[in-house]
Amino acid sequence: MLQILASRGDLVLLRDSVEWEGRSLLKALIREVALKGEQVQVLGCEVSEEVFREGLDSDTNSRLVYHDIFRDPQGWTGNWGPLGILRACLRGAEPGPCTLAVDSLSWLLLHAPCSALCQTLRALGHDNSHPGRVRVLGLLHEDVHGPGPLGALRSLAQIEVTVGGNLGFTTAQVFHPKPRHRSIEQTYWFSILPNFSLEFHKEPLLEPRPHRGPQSPTVDAMADLTFNVHLSKKEREARDTLALPFHFSSEKQQSLLHPALASSTSQIFYEPDADDYLDQEDPDDDLDI
Structure with missing residues (x-):
């Protein structure tokens, strides 16, 4: 990921969010x-x-020229304006390559129009008043802004670094947009040490390997059942002798084919109770008038 520091891109956009802060990575760069x-x-x-x-x-601290507008934001805004602040940072800089770290571009977007900020950032890379190439490391809280400002800044960036995380590691997705060539996107897994040096890791496995510990004894799933799922030999023979209700035996077939024979052997007698009421006009008792 440190190869982004070797490029002479005008704007390196460092995007973070509430879940994954990017100021630590900015300080590491x-x-x-x-x-x-x-x-x-x-x-x-x-x-x-x-x-x-x-x-x-x-x-590192001895090499930093810090411009603090945190303590007096209104004073800087009144005298220089938000965009004049960026230009003022390069005044008095020594000849040679220079890196301007902005913490953060989100603050500038709250005090200046997005179009004016984009024009100023573009002009910084071609500022003839500074004898040397200027690289801007801009921290941007992407979940604070809408798609319009975010898309405008992304169109200016030569390199985009999105801070995230997965599987307990911090990740940085580095995107190199190349209008005339195929864009390059890489993901780095790293840790930031207390002195803000970067320690890179290999990409972890997406699925953890199963733990090869001692095998647990096999548990009988039918040990605590309150009923027996197995049949003895006698129980199986008794089950085989039962006639299934849907099985048509010869006696059932004869009774269905010859109902007269069946009625001669069996009869149904009905004896009404004392509370029964027989209506000759409605014997089925299904009329409701």
Whole structure:
């Protein structure tokens, strides 16, 4: 993933969310840039300078030029404007490659139109007043903005890094949009150490392997049943001698084919009770008038 620091892209968009914060990864990338000897300008909007520098080693902190607008946001907005702040960060910078880390672009979107911010970011990469190529590392809280501002910034970015996680690991999906070529997308699994150095991991298995422990004894599922599911020899013979209700024996066939013979052998007698009421006009008692 550190290959994004070797590219001279104008805008590296670092996208995070409520579930996975991206400021730690931003500080880790800043540390790598500083260790390479490049100058780093930091525009801090959302946290104080002390909080941002916390955890970084002294060598890295000595290479950072921090522009703190967290303590006095109205003063910066009134004197420079949100877009003038970005240009002011590069004034006085030393010649050579320069990285401008913005924490965050979401704060600037709350104080300036999206179109004006995009124009300023595009102009920073072609600013002739600074003798050197400028890379912008912009942190963006993607779940705060709608699809319009998010799509506009994505169209400017040479590299997109989306912070996420899976299976207990932090992931970074790096996307290289190439209009005339096939885009490249890679996923990195890593951990951020207390000194904000990156430790990369191999991609974990999607499904954990089954634990090969000692086999448990086989449990008899019919041990606690209150009835017997097996038949003895005598019970099986008695079952075979029973006539099934749907089986037509010869006696049943004769009774169905010759009802007169069956009626001669059997009769039905009806004796009404004392409470029975026989209506000759409605013997079935199915009329309701």
